[in-house]
Amino acid sequence: MQPATHHRRAARTAAVFTALFLVLLALVAARWGPLGNVDREIVVALHRSAVEHHGWTRTNRVLSDWIWDPWAMRALLAVAVGWLLWRRERRLALWVAVTAAVGTALQQAVKAAVDRGRPRWPDPVDSAHYAAFPSGHALTATVAFGLLLWLMTLHGAPARWLRLMIAVAAVSVLGVGFTRLYLGVHWPSDVLGGWLLGAALVYGAIASYGRAQSHTGERESSPDGRVRS
Secondary structure: OOHHHHHHHHHHHHHHHHHHHHHHHHHHHOOOHHHHHHHHHHHHHHHHHHHHOHHHHHHHHHHHHHHOOHHHHHHHHHHHHHHHHHOOOHHHHHHHHHHHHHHHHHHHHHHHHHOOOOOOOOOOOOOOOOOOOOOHHHHHHHHHHHHHHHHHHHOOOOHHHHHHHHHHHHHHHHHHHHHHHHOOOOOHHHHHHHHHHHHHHHHHHHHHHHHHHHHHHHHHEOOOOOEOO
């Protein structure tokens, strides 16, 4: 696929995820009844299991609070940014850092604007701060693993390593969403919102970076169309 086609396709994908997120945001803000009913049914069933199975609940807390914690995800991206700077790929390092920062700022802004309450329990197994929508854990994991996969693709990682990273990313992104529901600190639509917004940010970063690279290449081209070294 040509670079120009690639970033246009990424832009379209970002637009789709953005539109889906905005639809979900509208339903959450309007407190749409059917969505609320589904949310409650799922978290009630999971909370019942969390109260009864203490060992499994502790495992979910470790995964949520340590392995897939947003700060752990940001640390992974910080290592990636450091590696890019070491390779003198400053523009790409800036793109990764800014995307991660925008993700954090956006999720906090949406949380404050929607101000959705979290599930409340007489016998909670975990606690969380700030408003519920969207899930910061789900969003940050999506952004972190999405950007890491993009970087691996850009740098020509072997297919077997890409397949391994895709598997790790899928388990982590889906897994962290499950832990937040199982621990009773988020509604399912919070997690879905985090996934959608995170995916929109990743594809938006890919599209904007590809466009910036294309413009740079055009400026550096000589009149006969050959790119200067």
